Amino acid sequence: MAEPPVEYIRSITRQYAKLGYKPYTWVYNTDTPPWQPLRKPLAQSRLALVASGGIYRRGQIAFHSKDDTSLRLIPTDVRTEELRTSHFAYDQTDARRDPNVVFPIDTLRGLVREGLLGGLTEHAITFMGGIYSSRRVREEVAPTIAGYLEAERADIALLVPV
Amino acid sequence: MTMSSALDITRAVNPPRAVFNDFPLGHTAGKPLEPAVNREIMIATLRAFETIRTPGSIELLPFEWSPDHSWKHAGAGEGDNRAPRTEELTYQSEDDMIAASEGKLAEECIVCSNWSPESRARHSAG
Numbered sequence: 001m002a003e004p005p006v007e008y009i010r011s012i013t014r015q016y017a018k019l020g021y022k023p024y025t026w027v028y029n030t031d032t033p034p035w036q037p038l039r040k041p042l043a044q045s046r047l048a049l050v051a052s053g054g055i056y057r058r059g060q061i062a063f064h065s066k067d068d069t070s071l072r073l074i075p076t077d078v079r080t081e082e083l084r085t086s087h088f089a090y091d092q093t094d095a096r097r098d099p100n101v102v103f104p105i106d107t108l109r110g111l112v113r114e115g116l117l118g119g120l121t122e123h124a125i126t127f128m129g130g131i132y133s134s135r136r137v138r139e140e141v142a143p144t145i146a147g148y149l150e151a152e153r154a155d156i157a158l159l160v161p162v
Numbered sequence: 163m164t165m166s167s168a169l170d171i172t173r174a175v176n177p178p179r180a181v182f183n184d185f186p187l188g189h190t191a192g193k194p195l196e197p198a199v200n201r202e203i204m205i206a207t208l209r210a211f212e213t214i215r216t217p218g219s220i221e222l223l224p225f226e227w228s229p230d231h232s233w234k235h236a237g238a239g240e241g242d243n244r245a246p247r248t249e250e251l252t253y254q255s256e257d258d259m260i261a262a263s264e265g266k267l268a269e270e271c272i273v274c275s276n277w278s279p280e281s282r283a284r285h286s287a288g
Contacts, residue, residue: 003231005169005184019242026174033178035217042208053188059261062254065247084254088245090188096254098194107192107200117208130247156211159164159177160190 027134040118040155048121048154049076050145052129053095053102053162054087062086063128069140073123073148080106089130090162102162121152129161163211165190172220180220181207185227186236199225 009026016024038045054063056072063070065088074083083099085092095102105124111117125148131137149157164180166172167190172180183190183203192200203225210221227233245252253259 003234005182006234007170008168009170009174015242021242026171028174029176031176033176033217035178038211042211053190056258058258059264061262062251062258064249064251065245066249067247068249084258086252086254088247088252092188094194095188100197100200101189101192101194104191104200104204106197107204110197110201111204111208116205156163158207161164161166161168162188162190 024132025134038156042117042156043115044118045155046119046121046153047108047117048149048152048157049103049105049108049124049160050149050157051103051124051126051160053090053126053160054085054092054128054130055095055099055103055126056084056086058082058084065089065128065130067131067133067136068128069131069136070127071141071144071148072126074103074105074126076105076109076120076122076124078105087128087130087162102160104158104160108158118155121149121154123148123152125149163207165207166220169220169222176218178217179210179214181210182220182222183225184222185225186233189227193227 013023013026016022055074056062057074057078059082060072061070062084063086080099083103083105085095085099085102100106103124103126108117108120112119125145127141127145131141164172164177166180166182167185167187169182169184172182183192185193192203203223206221206223206225214221251259253262
């Protein structure tokens, strides 16, 4: 039977209280989000994939779990077999069997081949999203990613959190 | 466009455009080894670039993880099963750690300024 989506904020807040942890400060953005209309048809747009599931490529440095705000650039022609995950807060079993569940690189490459999407930027951008400081995300991680999106001449960005 | 598997968190963050897949966490973009389903999910996601016209909209996608929704109750009421947070780099395998120590892909690793001196030292030492 269909059930409503899980209420993560409520259940995590309750769990933290039960474990005696300090309450987590959730981000509530109440302003109208910024808006950029689509500039080109999708079939002519270059997409940048940005994923927070701790994906790295074999040969790259892995992530650590204590507010690691570093990024990895993954060439979008990477062999899928070279992709790895490093994250402390989600079950990586399926991501390690098939990285596409958190890093849809084969899915996107397929749609580029089909002509539904114009192309991909030279690199995808990844990080380990278990960063507890929203200030660091806002002030360090997001502006750095935005800089790379410009440098990679992305028309559109697809964010894949975990 | 933001993909999401946590509707309440995405509502709170309020990104410009989002699609919601009612899947267990760790599967934001689809199902393992099911490229045909994942293609449909991505086509629906890309289509939302064209159809969402109001900032802050979240389109609910029609895909179902499984007819059985018991996964939604898994883990509820349990303790904290996350690994403790440390500055140790967590490789998927020891082989990866050795490959990284060879340093060939260092240029693709952007280390931001907030790494502590200890983790920088560990990083440069490989």
